Amino acid sequence: MTSLDESDRQILKILARSGREPLKQLASAVGLSRSTLTARLRRLERDGFIQGYCAILSSSISARPNQAVLLVKLDKTPGYDIVDAIRQIDEVIQCRSVAGDIDLVLDVAADAIETLNKVRDQVSTISGVADVRTHMVLSTNFRTVFS
Numbered sequence: 376m377t378s379l380d381e382s383d384r385q386i387l388k389i390l391a392r393s394g395r396e397p398l399k400q401l402a403s404a405v406g407l408s409r410s411t412l413t414a415r416l417r418r419l420e421r422d423g424f425i426q427g428y429c430a431i432l433s434s435s436i437s438a439r440p441n442q443a444v445l446l447v448k449l450d451k452t453p454g455y456d457i458v459d460a461i462r463q464i465d466e467v468i469q470c471r472s473v474a475g476d477i478d479l480v481l482d483v484a485a486d487a488i489e490t491l492n493k494v495r496d497q498v499s500t501i502s503g504v505a506d507v508r509t510h511m512v513l514s515t516n517f518r519t520v521f522s
Contacts, residue, residue: 377422382407386415387424393430426457431518437467439484442512443491445498447479448505454478460501466494 379387385405396404409486419425439504449457452472461470461481469482469487483493491509517518 379424383415383419383424384464386412386419390425395413403476436490439486441488441491443483443495444483444512445476445479445481445483445495446510447454447481447498448476450476450503450505452478454503457501457503464494464497467498487505499501 380403386401389401389404398409398412402409403517405412406416416425447457456477458470461467461479464486466483467481468484471480472478473480483491483494485494491511494509495509498504
């Protein structure tokens with residue numbers, strides 16, 4: 376994997392804010408020709424800096440509008456087997472390992488409160504999970520993708 380230079384960082388920052396930025400405008404914004412920009416984009420994709428492009432949908436139209444954050448404490452770390460088991464749960468959309476009293480932070484999106492409860496129960500019964508605390512998401516005030 377290659378390292379990023381300032382032009383690469385600018386490209387990524389712009390795309391994180393607006394993934395539909397036309398190539399001509401993106402090239403102009405970072406001071407590159409369109410062909411040079413296209414080659415850089417291919418390299419950034421190939422090297423894994425850009426993992427894909429997507430539309431971020433409003434939770435108001437989501438098929439899974441009920442969201443929660445699960446704070447998971449493990450009996451011991453690392454918990455690779457636990458993370459692998461959590462990965463199999465469709466409603467878990469993100470799993471982060473963190474430092475401190477909590478070991479994992481799970482973002483969960485479900486179609487109903489009852490489904491969130493089942494996911495919580497499923498996580499809490501995984502061998503090696505010591506405790507799970509659930510925090511319902513009331514709203515998302517803002518989200519940044521790249522800084």
